[in-house]
Amino acid sequence: MFYREAGDFKTSYAADQSILSIKLDRYFVIGLIAFGVIVVPMIGNDYWLGSLLIPVLVLSIAALGLNILTGYAGQLSLGTGAFMATGAYMAYKVATNLAFLGAPVAIIIGGLSAAFAGVLFGLPSLRIKGFYLAVTTLAAQFFLLWLFTHVDWFVNYSISGVPSIPPMEFFGVLISGAEATTEARYLFVLGFAIILGLAARNLARCKMGRGWMAIRDMDIAAEIIGIDPLKAKLSAFAISSFYCGVAGALWAFCFINTVEPGAYDINRSFQILFMVIIGGLGSILGSFLGAAFIVLLPIFLNNAPQWIGLNLTSDVISHMEIMIFGALIVFFLIVEPHGLARLWQIAKEKLRRWPFPY
């Protein structure tokens, strides 16, 4: 009733090919972005913005990255954390030694460094597939993190090994360091998330995205059409790692204010993988939904027992959290491999008829 596709005719291929070809979807997304940019900073408090929305947005970017690699190009990676770390450490180096470049450039250079690392560790993907690749990305995970923790150059020879991010400005507003306001950091991160989200959507529907999906679905046929597996796979690795690198840098700059190896360990890699599976493999929207779900679930679990009068120790809750994550992964793979994104779609289909089902 309220959500309709019918009557929304397109008279040109341009209209049919646009990102949100259904009018209502378009209004909804534009409204959502406007809400996020204008209303949320006004009504959100520090906890909501600083502890929920910023991590959700940053991890969404990482999930987008992994989704490009795993969901679109079909290459499994367990090294997401390492590529995030690469972005964070290199952005830190730029921010401290070439401070005049400014925060966005530092973060983008971090992303580019991660892209370089991604290509390097993606090279084996030309000869191997599937789980074999998972093992080589584990090599990236352990080797790169070791590198950052054992080579002092990356942390400017800081004694603690966990240096703080310098305060940096963007158009005169502090967006990093302890002094920066939550609102400024939130908007900065949101800007990255919107731009990178749109770019990912565009890439996915153009030549490059089709190349990735072709390699994912049937690599031999793709080759015979003229898609170069080398180019398709390495571009997926590069772009995916770029996203992860940017996310890692944002995590350090706008969330934890330090560059800390613990934030990028193997558990982070799994966390992002779970976001992608639960959110939906091969879906841009799913990356955001998955990130939100995985960040919010523990918070829900911490509070829910009290609402119903149960008093569980934090130990039990953290164990339950792990179990629930595991069970959800299996559940989604069995029931809905396209994840929350697909559930959203089904909900829309239902909404079409609501409240008059026939």
Added chain:
Amino acid sequence: MTETNTNSRIGEELLSVNNIDLSFGGVKALTDISFNINKGEIRSIIGPNGAGKSSMLNVINGFYQPQVGHVRFKGKDYTPMRPALAAKSGIARTFQNIALFKGMSTLDNIMTGRYLKMHSSFIEQALYIGRAKREELEHREKVEEIIDFLEIEAIRKTPVGRLPYGLQKRVELARALAMEPELLLLDEPMAGMNLEEKEDMSRYIIDVNEQFGTTIALIEHDMGVVMDLSDRVVVLDYGRKLADGSPDEVSSNQDVIDAYLGVSH
């Protein structure tokens, strides 16, 4: 020029394979195979199971590298032929076991056929501006023509994994056509189809050949279809060439009859 070149649509030699030997480990798949394909003709490769027909196609588009012999295409020697090279120089193919991109829609599958014709840069694609947008729309138009031609408008946005077998075969043909190939290799385009579907497919093959002037090499088991469609037929058996010529010549060839019906040695 061979004697079958009486028809005006058939031109000079487009592709030739010369003295091809192919073996896997110690097993010989093809022995000293030579034949040519002329511009504009429909050329069939037939033979019993295991005769080396699919291997022959794989050699032509570079998936297998023959140990001996070479492939000439458009007057140029392609040794070694590679799949990417074949695609670039204008050879498209379909597969015996459908090789579509199952997670993608029909439209996207066919659009991948235009991959080599798109040249927009990464930045243009990420921002969907300039060439990227222009190309998407231009090629969409071309692809829609093919969709019309093969009458698959209704399934444009359906993921191909959900389509029935016959339609999948058609989408695969559409994808190959989207490459606007000069030579189209069809590996058993009618395998597993019922009579009606076979008739449809035969019609499409003839239409492709006549309207677009595409040269076609096909492998097929249905002798009726082969004899009706083909200008010339080459017969393989146990990796050797048994006969080569017009459908009439081939069907009256004693070796061919023996190979198909069996003969006491």
Added chain:
Amino acid sequence: MEFLYSIFVTPFVEMWTAPEFLAEVVLGGLMSGIMYSLVALGFVLIFKASGVFNFAQGVMVLFAALNFVGLIDAGLPIVVALIATILIMVALAFAIERVVLRNLVNQEHIILFMATIGIAYFLEGLGEMIWGGDVRPLNIGLPDDVWFVGDILIQQSEVFAAAVAGSLVIALSLFFQYTRTGRALRAVADDHQAALSVGIPLNHIWIVVWAVAGLVALVAGIMWGSKFWVQFSLSTIALKALPVLILGGFTSIPGAIIGGLIIGAGEKVAEVFWGAAYGGAIEEWFAYVLALIFLFFRPQGLFGEKIIERV
């Protein structure tokens, strides 16, 4: 210059001047290699028999050890605890088949792989929830004396572990090669649907193989637990079984053992003789990077079958 020296000269000089020390390092490495091998063995079993790359194998080792040590600490005699743990592992195999595998028949391998990551998380949480997160000693009376061969010191427990691993391999190889079930297992690994169509009871086979893998996990858990105590780092150490598989080949039982030994000895030698030059802890990544390099030259592993792609 000094740096190059510390890579290409010093380590070899050290090895040459103290061969007994080298031998001890290698031996120590081989022994932890056997532990990797035991975990890898579980992987290979399940991979051979169902084409599933079981990421949860490491956690299964931990889970088995936790149950075993937990039951002993609860006052059960060792034998009873052992039997109970075996039953738990068999029940686990049932549950995994019923809840997960049955619902994912004929899915792509990568989906199954990710499902086992889910299983791993679930088991880890479950184990911690039931038995708590403490480090527990496991003592079931394995020999803990040492022998001296010349100047070289050998732990009896390690020899025992080697003997156990060896006999497991022989038994399993025979099982795969010569029994009816073994043949059925290989058929299932090749193609689920085809195996079903010739009447191989897929569900049954899966339970058998996951139960066997569970038992292998238990053996590994006991060995490992008695040496390093039962603790959660077990499951991350078990990740090292992955590079072992790359080296040995995913389908080869002897490969798992030899791969484990190479990785175990290699990383110890690298750590002791080269680690200092890089600031230590190169053990963390040595195995993975070795596997990575290895993949470029022999993607199918030392003993794996070469994959030929057909169009």
